[in-house]
Amino acid sequence: MKKPFLTAAQIAITLGILWFVFRDPTKRAEMLATLHRADRGWLLLGFASYGLVEIGAGLRWLLLLRVQGIHLGALRLSALLLIGVFFNFFIPGGTGGDVVKTFYLMKETPGRRTAALLSVLVDRLAGLMALIVLAGGVIALRWHWLTASAATARAVWTTLAILGAGLAGILFSFLLSGLGLVHRLPPRFPLRDRFAELALAYNLYGRAWPSTLGALALSFPTHLCYFAVFYCAAASFGASGVRIPSLGELMSVMPVVNTITSMPISLGGIGVRESLFEIFLGNLCGVLSQAGRGDEVILGDLAHIYQNEMGAFTVLGGLHGRVVPNREGMPALEDIEAAIRPATGPYPKSALLCLENSHNNCGGSVISPEETRAAADLAHRFGLKVHLDGARIFNAAAALGVEPSVLAAPVDTIQFCFSKGLGAPVGS
Numbered sequence: 001m002k003k004p005f006l007t008a009a010q011i012a013i014t015l016g017i018l019w020f021v022f023r024d025p026t027k028r029a030e031m032l033a034t035l036h037r038a039d040r041g042w043l044l045l046g047f048a049s050y051g052l053v054e055i056g057a058g059l060r061w062l063l064l065l066r067v068q069g070i071h072l073g074a075l076r077l078s079a080l081l082l083i084g085v086f087f088n089f090f091i092p093g094g095t096g097g098d099v100v101k102t103f104y105l106m107k108e109t110p111g112r113r114t115a116a117l118l119s120v121l122v123d124r125l126a127g128l129m130a131l132i133v134l135a136g137g138v139i140a141l142r143w144h145w146l147t148a149s150a151a152t153a154r155a156v157w158t159t160l161a162i163l164g165a166g167l168a169g170i171l172f173s174f175l176l177s178g179l180g181l182v183h184r185l186p187p188r189f190p191l192r193d194r195f196a197e198l199a200l201a202y203n204l205y206g207r208a209w210p211s212t213l214g215a216l217a218l219s220f221p222t223h224l225c226y227f228a229v230f231y232c233a234a235a236s237f238g239a240s241g242v243r244i245p246s247l248g249e250l251m252s253v254m255p256v257v258n259t260i261t262s263m264p265i266s267l268g269g270i271g272v273r274e275s276l277f278e279i280f281l282g283n284l285c286g287v288l289s290q291a292g293r294g295d296e297v298i299l300g301d302l303a304h305i306y307q308n309e310m311g312a313f314t315v316l317g318g319l320h321g322r323v324v325p326n327r328e329g330m331p332a333l334e335d336i337e338a339a340i341r342p343a344t345g346p347y348p349k350s351a352l353l354c355l356e357n358s359h360n361n362c363g364g365s366v367i368s369p370e371e372t373r374a375a376a377d378l379a380h381r382f383g384l385k386v387h388l389d390g391a392r393i394f395n396a397a398a399a400l401g402v403e404p405s406v407l408a409a410p411v412d413t414i415q416f417c418f419s420k421g422l423g424a425p426v427g428s
Helices: 002-022 025-037 040-067 074-088 096-108 113-141 150-178 192-207 209-235 247-261 272-288 312-317 333-339 369-381 393-400 404-408
Strands: 296-300 320-324 350-356 385-390 413-416
Touching: 040 074, 040 113, 040 192, 040 209, 074 096, 096 113, 113 150, 113 192, 113 209, 113 247, 150 192, 150 247, 192 209, 209 247, 247 272, 320 333, 333 369, 350 369, 369 385, 369 404, 385 393, 385 404, 393 404, 393 413
Parallel strands: 296 320, 296 350, 350 385, 385 413
Antiparallel strands: none
């Protein structure tokens, strides 16, 4: 009964998702318009990259299965992999698919429950080890870049805590296995059975070390291809004028994002992954999309971007900040105009004006639509772009009794937070 039930669950979930995603005709039209604008070459490359991810995962598992003497055809192996991927999206932590995959594999190999379980366990372990190496290496090499703001620093420290716990668990299990202490553990010791399974796996796969090392080696390009999928998706929209992260930036962020979303805190990482991207690329991308390295940003001396983000626009974007007095939510127009550099001469190019509404360090002061329009018109007249730090723009809109779109209309880019006035635990 279990197998028909799981098949029925897959069909029901798939139909439910399709209905949920496409039920709104307005959203359907927006999706079609977005896809129409996208660069199809990058989209196809993204699909190809994900295909390489599944091929790499399949080859890795195939090596580990053969160590156990289990031989599956390519079609059946692919089917079990995709079933696992499907359920990983709907069970927090990304391990639910492993459980379902193990169930189906045991059906394929009657009487070999332990062999089936160990192949899936070591497959997961090989992926984890590769992720630890990639994430640890990236954090070590790009520490200052990744910790350039308080929010990104918290994400990095969270990643280090997760990786440290995972590595400690692996080392502890190795120690128990190597010293033959597993069966001496008290019967009620937490995860005693899992440690016994790991000890058996270490013994078996240690003897077949060429296959085990091959599986571990396959994990690295598999992870990198997965990271590349996200870059291809971003690059496909580059032609629309949106500033996308560089390949190096995304490859630096993805190990951190993947580590955190592997925890059982969301379904398939949905929501958490997007929030982490926003934490790393939120205000920063808004600023960098409007200015190049060496350009100058004009902003108030109490602006959150200047005071509370650890100089991220300078560290990451190579931008120069020029501050003007900021006491009542917005700098005076005459101070903004005086700060704009001449078009010629040995000066940094004035490229961007940053405003903030409502203003956190000015007691929650709000800027009216008229004030925003006046500042934006001034900046545009001199060829500058305007970025609005609108983390609390919904609060400002409520205070002024206007729509948020009215406050945002005069500017070129805006960043806002769902977690402030809207009270949603999502992020920027």
